Amino acid sequence: MRKKIPLHTKIIAGLVLGLIFGLVVIKTSIPNSFTLDYIKPIGTIFINALKMIAVPLVMASLIVGVSNLGDISKLSRIGGKTIGTYLVTTVLAITIGLVLVNLFQPGKSLPVETRESLLALYEGDAGSKAGVAAALQNQSPLQPVVDIVPQNFFLATTDNGAMLQVVFFAIIVGIALLQIPKAKGSPVIAFFDGFNDVIIQIVNYIMMIAPYGVFALMASLIVEIAGDNPDSALQLLMALLKYSLVVLGGLFVMVFLVYPLILIAFTRVKYLDFFKAIRPAQLLAFSTSSSSATLPVTMKQVEEELGVSEEVSSFVLPLGATINMDGTSLYQGVAAVFIAQALGMDLTWTQQLMIVLTATLASIGSAGVPGAGLIMLIIVLESINVPAAGIALIIAPDRILDMFRTVVNVTGDAVVTTVVASTEGELPDGLIRKSNPFTADESVQEES
Numbered sequence: 001m002r003k004k005i006p007l008h009t010k011i012i013a014g015l016v017l018g019l020i021f022g023l024v025v026i027k028t029s030i031p032n033s034f035t036l037d038y039i040k041p042i043g044t045i046f047i048n049a050l051k052m053i054a055v056p057l058v059m060a061s062l063i064v065g066v067s068n069l070g071d072i073s074k075l076s077r078i079g080g081k082t083i084g085t086y087l088v089t090t091v092l093a094i095t096i097g098l099v100l101v102n103l104f105q106p107g108k109s110l111p112v113e114t115r116e117s118l119l120a121l122y123e124g125d126a127g128s129k130a131g132v133a134a135a136l137q138n139q140s141p142l143q144p145v146v147d148i149v150p151q152n153f154f155l156a157t158t159d160n161g162a163m164l165q166v167v168f169f170a171i172i173v174g175i176a177l178l179q180i181p182k183a184k185g186s187p188v189i190a191f192f193d194g195f196n197d198v199i200i201q202i203v204n205y206i207m208m209i210a211p212y213g214v215f216a217l218m219a220s221l222i223v224e225i226a227g228d229n230p231d232s233a234l235q236l237l238m239a240l241l242k243y244s245l246v247v248l249g250g251l252f253v254m255v256f257l258v259y260p261l262i263l264i265a266f267t268r269v270k271y272l273d274f275f276k277a278i279r280p281a282q283l284l285a286f287s288t289s290s291s292s293a294t295l296p297v298t299m300k301q302v303e304e305e306l307g308v309s310e311e312v313s314s315f316v317l318p319l320g321a322t323i324n325m326d327g328t329s330l331y332q333g334v335a336a337v338f339i340a341q342a343l344g345m346d347l348t349w350t351q352q353l354m355i356v357l358t359a360t361l362a363s364i365g366s367a368g369v370p371g372a373g374l375i376m377l378i379i380v381l382e383s384i385n386v387p388a389a390g391i392a393l394i395i396a397p398d399r400i401l402d403m404f405r406t407v408v409n410v411t412g413d414a415v416v417t418t419v420v421a422s423t424e425g426e427l428p429d430g431l432i433r434k435s436n437p438f439t440a441d442e443s444v445q446e447e448s
Helices: 007-027 032-067 072-104 112-121 123-137 143-148 160-179 182-207 210-226 230-239 241-266 271-277 279-288 291-305 310-323 326-342 349-365 372-383 388-393 395-423 429-434
Strands: none
Touching: 007 032, 007 210, 007 279, 032 160, 032 182, 032 210, 032 279, 032 291, 032 310, 072 160, 072 241, 072 310, 072 326, 072 349, 072 395, 143 160, 160 182, 160 310, 182 291, 210 279, 241 271, 241 326, 241 395, 271 279, 271 291, 271 395, 279 291, 279 395, 291 310, 291 395, 310 395, 326 349, 326 372, 326 388, 326 395, 349 372
C-alpha cells in the first residue's frame, strides 16, 4: 500500500519550493508581475478561506466550550487559570526580549546612512501606521473595555478585527445556557455543537490546498521584498540582520526553553511529542502570519494529537488567539529599544518597565492578523517618548519576523491549553505517560 505523505511534510515542501521559486524569479528575467498576478492569488484564496471560518469557529467553539463546563464555578476556575497563565507567559516574553536587546544593543551598530535611507524609503508607511496609532492614543483609557461590547453582534461577525467582541458575545451566550432550564438549553447547545463539527470538516477541505497556498505565499513574499532592485533589498535586510537575530533569539528561547520548562513543570507531556503534534499549526502560522487564521488547525491538532478535550480547547484556544501574543509582545519590547538605540536615545529602567506594562496591555488588544503588531508598537513607543516614525527602521524585515513571532503566538496558545487541560485532569493518561518522544509515530493526522 502506498504510504500517505503527512500534511506537515507537504507544507514544508510548499515552503521550500515557494522560496526557491521566488529566488529564481528575482534572479532571472521572469517578470515579477507573473508571480504577483497568477501565483499570489492562490495564497490569498487560502488565507481568505481560513479567515472565512475564523469567526464561526470561535463563536461555536466558545459557546459549546462554556456551556459544557457544567457550572459557573468551573468556568471561573478554568478562566482564571487561562488568563493568569497567558499574562505570565506574555510578561516572560517581553522580559526576555528586553534582556537580549540590552545585552547585544543592535541599534547602536546601525549605520547612519542606512538609518536615513530606511526612514526615507518607508516614511509613507510609517505615517499611515502613526495615524492609526494616534487615533488609539487619543481615545479614553477605558475605550478598549468599551470596544469589547458590540453595538451590533452581526456587524462584529463581519470583521475579523472585532474578534474580541465575538468572544465576549459567545462567552455570555455560554454562561446564559448554563443558567436556563436544561430542556431549553440542550437544543441550542446541540445546534452549535453540530455547527462546530461542520466547521472542523470545512477545515479539512481547506487544508487540502494548504501546501499550494503556502507555496504561493512564500513565492510572492520573496518577490515583493525584492521589488525591482534585489541587491538593494538584500543590503537593507543585511543591515538589520543583528536586530532580526536578537528578535529571533528571543523567540527561540520562548519555543525551545520557556515552553518546554512550563510543560515539564505542569504536565507530563514530553516536549518532543508536543512539538510533533502541533507542527502543522506552526507551519501554517509561519506561512500565514495570522494566529486567527491558524486557529482551526491549532484546535484540530491539540484535540486529535495531544488528547486535549474539546471542552478545554474550545474555550482556551479561541481566547488565546485573541488576547495572548507572546511572540508579538517580545518583538515589541526588542523593537522599541532597538529604535531608541538607533536614534541615539538611552532608555531608563523605568521606561523599560513601562514597555513591559504597555506591551502586555497592547498584546491583549492586538488582532491576530498580519501587521497588527506594528500599530501596537507605535503605542509602546509613544509611552516611552520615542518618535513613532522610528518604526520605519524596522519595517523592512518585519514581514519575515512576523512569520516567526506568529509561530510563537500559536505555540504559546497550545502550551497554555495543554497546561490547563492537565491541571483539570482532561488529558488521557495513555498519551502522556506511555509515549516515548524518540519512538512516537511521526505521522500527523491530516485531511480525511
